[in-house]
Amino acid sequence: MMNYKALALLSTILYAAFPGDAAQAETLRYAIGFPPGGSVTDGLHEFNDRLKAETDLELKIYELSLLDLKETPPGVRDGLADAGYIITPYYAAEYSETNLPANMSMLATVGTPAKSSGAVMAGVMTEYVMLHCDECQQQYKAQNQIFLGAIGTPEYVQLCTTPIRSIEDLKGKKMRSSVDAMGRWAENFGATKVSIPANDIYEAMSQGVVDCTMFSAPELGNFQLFDVTKYITLGLPGGSFAGVGAMNVNLDTWQSLSKEQRSEMLRLAPFNAAAITVNYHRAAEQDIEKARQNGTEIIERPEAMAKATEEFVRDDAAVIKASFQNDYGLENVDEKYDLIAGLIEKWKGLTEDSHNDKDAMTELLWTEVFSKMDAATYGMN
Known part of the structure; x- marks a missing residue:
């Protein structure tokens, strides 16, 4: 199977062969409730640079201007923005399935130590939502959104x-x-x-x-x-704070894109998650100093x-399970908790050598998750 770097290089070469197409680039409005100049917004601009260079799509990023953090989920749902940075704990019931693994992030910093709790949780959240949690997908669909990866903050x-x-x-x-x-x-x-x-x-x-x-x-x-x-x-x-949809796209907007455009978004989305997560990791030491x-x-x-x-x-596991079962009506909570806990241990190992390298994290997210998604069907049913 072609790896991520080879796929990205081929896409860039093919796109460069038709430079006139750049004039027809489609612009998507992206809302984020952060001000300019930080780990998140810098990562988004890095992603947007690649999106513009390698596809016929680009973002117009509204930094703390179109919608604030709490306004962004309903804003993306209602089409005020085509995409956005979604903080799921602000809407505990609407995103309860995603909030379960997000509430388990303290497992990333106990037991076997993680080099980066953020990298671990970015991988866990992305894999769980996209590959293991149909209920998560249904909740995003109910909010008229498609999920394209998570990020994790430093501890x-x-x-x-x-x-x-x-x-x-x-x-x-x-x-x-x-x-x-x-x-x-x-x-x-x-x-x-x-x-x-x-x-x-x-x-x-x-x-x-x-x-x-x-x-x-x-x-x-x-x-x-x-x-x-x-x-x-x-x-x-x-x-780590991991209750984030780093690139949630309005479902109507997503379905209006061509299959090729959706494929390119899926190809580049892991870089968005990796860039923001690694930026966060590097910024932690810098800002403490x-x-x-x-x-x-x-x-x-x-x-x-x-x-x-x-x-x-250790003791809070029972509280988490009871809360999500009784307060939000989640089913099979014990099985979900055990699956997520296993994913946390898995991603501790996977990210040990890649947590501070954007290309390595991108490759990891691509191989483990995004390469398994089909642009013809994901978010189209």
Whole structure:
């Protein structure tokens, strides 16, 4: 079977043979609730550069202008944008099947260590939704969308206005969380979970509405949080934010594309997921160092908190299963949980040597997932 790099080279050569076709490039409106200049938007522009160079498609990327993060899912559904960056936990019931594996991301940072929890979860989410979860596909269809891959952030840390050095320091703290399991982690140690949209975190921290936000380090730059973050505690709660459709396309738009265009989107989509995920991984170290230079205190995770977190993740499995079964009506939750847990271990191994290499991650996502999709049928029924 032709590998990804050979396929990409052949496509580029064939497209270059007909340069006049570039004038007829079809533009898709892509909405994302991030400001310009960050791990995500930079990755999207890298993807768009390849899309324009190798196909007759291109994106017009609206960065925090057309729709914010919470508006994007219904905006893509209703055709206000042709595609977008979809945060599934904002709509817990509508995307409950996808949110199950997203809520299991803390497994990526316990047990066998992962080189990049984000790379692991990008692979897990993409494979699970596209190859193993018909119910996920039906929920996206109900939202008039087609799913073209996930990303994973670096492990979640504590971005705080007061220091977190021990379990005792968590007690009474107001902590913003976007993942239910991480919210329960905070509550387990005596903190209070606060749910607010990502675009509102700066104001919430600056006004004392929250003491900490559980976020990946690159969000310091993505959401301009350097000024309000005085302390960062590493390794807590761990896990990754993976409830993301990095390239969800409006279903009507998808079905209006030619088979060749859909094939090209499937071919290039793994690069989009890889570029954003690797950008995130690289930015984590850079932004922590920048925060340090700006006077933010960087606190290493105490060993006692690491052990307590491992115990919490083990015990929380039953809570996750019961929640998704009772609150959202998911069926066969035990089997799904075990399948996803197995995928997490699988992708820990697969990404060990490719987690920081965009081409290697792209090849991996292509081989394991996207090469198995048929442009003639995917999203067409």
